[in-house]
Amino acid sequence: xxxxxxxxxxxxxxxxxxxxxxxxxxxxxxxxxxxxxxxxxxxxxxxxxxxxxxxxxxxxxxxxxxxxxxxxxxxxxxxxxxxxxxxxxxxxxxxxxxxxxxxxxxxxxxxxxxxxxxxxxxxxxxxxxxxxxxxxxxxxxxxxxxxxxxxxxxxxxxxxxxxxxxxxxxxxxxxxxxxxxxxxxxxxxxxxxxxxxxxxxxxxxxxxxxxxxxxxxxxxxxxxxxxxxxxxxxxxxxxxxxxxxxxxxxxxxxxxxxxxxxxxxxxxxxxxxxxxxxxxxxxxxxxxxxxxxxxxxxxxxxxxxxxxxxxxxxxxxxxxxxxxxxxxxxxxxxxxxxxxxxxxxxxxxxxxxxxxxxxxxxxxxxxxxxxxxxxxxxxxxxxxxxxxxxxxxxxxxxxxxxxxxxxxxxxxxxxxx
Numbered sequence: 001x002x003x004x005x006x007x008x009x010x011x012x013x014x015x016x017x018x019x020x021x022x023x024x025x026x027x028x029x030x031x032x033x034x035x036x037x038x039x040x041x042x043x044x045x046x047x048x049x050x051x052x053x054x055x056x057x058x059x060x061x062x063x064x065x066x067x068x069x070x071x072x073x074x075x076x077x078x079x080x081x082x083x084x085x086x087x088x089x090x091x092x093x094x095x096x097x098x099x100x101x102x103x104x105x106x107x108x109x110x111x112x113x114x115x116x117x118x119x120x121x122x123x124x125x126x127x128x129x130x131x132x133x134x135x136x137x138x139x140x141x142x143x144x145x146x147x148x149x150x151x152x153x154x155x156x157x158x159x160x161x162x163x164x165x166x167x168x169x170x171x172x173x174x175x176x177x178x179x180x181x182x183x184x185x186x187x188x189x190x191x192x193x194x195x196x197x198x199x200x201x202x203x204x205x206x207x208x209x210x211x212x213x214x215x216x217x218x219x220x221x222x223x224x225x226x227x228x229x230x231x232x233x234x235x236x237x238x239x240x241x242x243x244x245x246x247x248x249x250x251x252x253x254x255x256x257x258x259x260x261x262x263x264x265x266x267x268x269x270x271x272x273x274x275x276x277x278x279x280x281x282x283x284x285x286x287x288x289x290x291x292x293x294x295x296x297x298x299x300x301x302x303x304x305x306x307x308x309x310x311x312x313x314x315x316x317x318x319x320x321x322x323x324x325x326x327x328x329x330x331x332x333x334x335x336x337x338x339x340x341x342x343x344x345x346x347x348x349x350x351x352x353x354x355x356x357x358x359x360x361x362x363x364x365x366x367x368x369x370x371x372x373x374x375x376x377x378x379x380x381x382x383x384x385x386x387x388x389x390x391x392x393x394x395x396x397x398x399x400x401x402x403x404x405x406x407x408x409x410x411x412x413x414x415x416x417x
Contacts, residue, residue, distance in 0.1 A: 013041050024108075031062055034064070049091065049106035049107075050106065051106060053108065054110075062205035066080075071089040071090070071092070083111070087107075087108040087109075091104055091105060120217040141212075144172070145215055146172070147219070149221075150177050150220070150222045150226075151178060151222055162330065163220065163337075164176065166328075166333040167337065167342065173212065173215070177195070194224075194227060198231045202239075204219060205217070206236075219243075220320050220341075221244075222247050223250055226299070227249070229246075241263065241265075241274075243276075243341055247278040247279075247327040248278075248279075249297075250290070250299070250300065254305050257271065257309060265312055271343060273346070277300070278312050278327055279301055279312065280324060281322040282322050282323055284301075285324045286298040287365045287366075288365075291371040300324075312336075314327075315357065316329075331365065350354065350408050
């Protein structure tokens with residue numbers, strides 16, 4: 001057990017080292033220097049992170065000034081004729097895992113144009129892409145914008161971490177909201193099973209309003225999360241949003257935005273300046289949800305019908321067929337979401353046309369009568385499968401009944417003498 005704990009601590013320590021490398025590079029990126037940064041653990045018995053940095057000669061002062069702004073320094077020393085600096089600093093909170101029990105500080109040594117020892121193969125994990133949090137250490141009252149991300153079905157928001165790293169900005173907090181794992185089979189239920197997710201989303205949103213009293217709230221919702229978001233807005237008349245981004249939506253394409261548009265935006269500009277619905281040109285899941293589900297729509301494939309929002313259709317950033325998860329690449333977020341949410345720019349255009357990458361048989365599901373026919377046939381198939389299961393179970397019981405009776409008589413000694 002002790003050995004396993006040691007291995008776990010060392011693994012976490014190496015992961016923090018990888019994040020520290022990227023963090024330091026991002027801190028010094030404005031200086032546009034040719035840097036060599038390597039972080040590792042001091043020794044096999046010491047889980048304290050230690051970093052070495054090589055910088056061009058003459059840039060040591062600029063590096064020192066920049067790091068003093070970004071890090072919480074505990075000590076600082078100079079070696080030689082100011083050719084080497086050594087810092088002891090606090091490990092930024094955003095780099096540490098929740099169960100990290102190792103040292104809370106790291107050692108950073110900075111050389112001028114000095115070569116560093118070769119890195120041993122396998123010594124460090126692959127560098128993790130990580131963005132510096134410009135709001136670290138700020139009071140919640142200084143946050144002016146909160147972006148809430150809500151996941152869909154069959155996942156618990158794994159994509160949220162990647163999106164968060166590309167939306168960080170001064171004064172903007174990004175919160176990952178997770179309600180529960182919502183199985184796809186629930187779409188077949190004739191009753192609405194969204195009550196629990198909606199209540200959890202509402203509770204979390206109200207808490208965020210209290211946590212960030214001076215912030216406007218925006219939302220990014222995917223798949224079933226878009227349905228939950230609209231249900232939450234309808235359930236709480238006090239909820240107001242600055243901007244809304246839907247992607248892969250299974251909400252009803254006929255949803256009446258006119259009923260809630262007064263609670264979106266700044267009240268001056270048109271509602272379409274604040275609401276985007278991103279659709280994939282080859283996304284079949286919203287159509288299947290509308291076909292076999294009883295409460296859902298295909299807004300993520302066809303767009304919403306009302307003119308209060310902007311419907312965009314995407315193949316993908318790289319021109320591939322647009323599927324249900326095309327929205328979460330760093331390129332897509334930086335090109336389509338960050339300018340809209342962070343910089344308040346007008347929505348950019350998509351690169352596709354509605355349904356252009358859908359199979360022809362799927363396009364038939366645009367028609368309501370065909371969807372009802374498919375739903376009817378699906379329920380007949382389920383009913384037949386249920387009857388087949390009952391019949392098979394009965395036949396198995398009948399075939400095994402003599403053996404069951406014999407076993408019961410022997411167990412309770414009911415055999416006649």
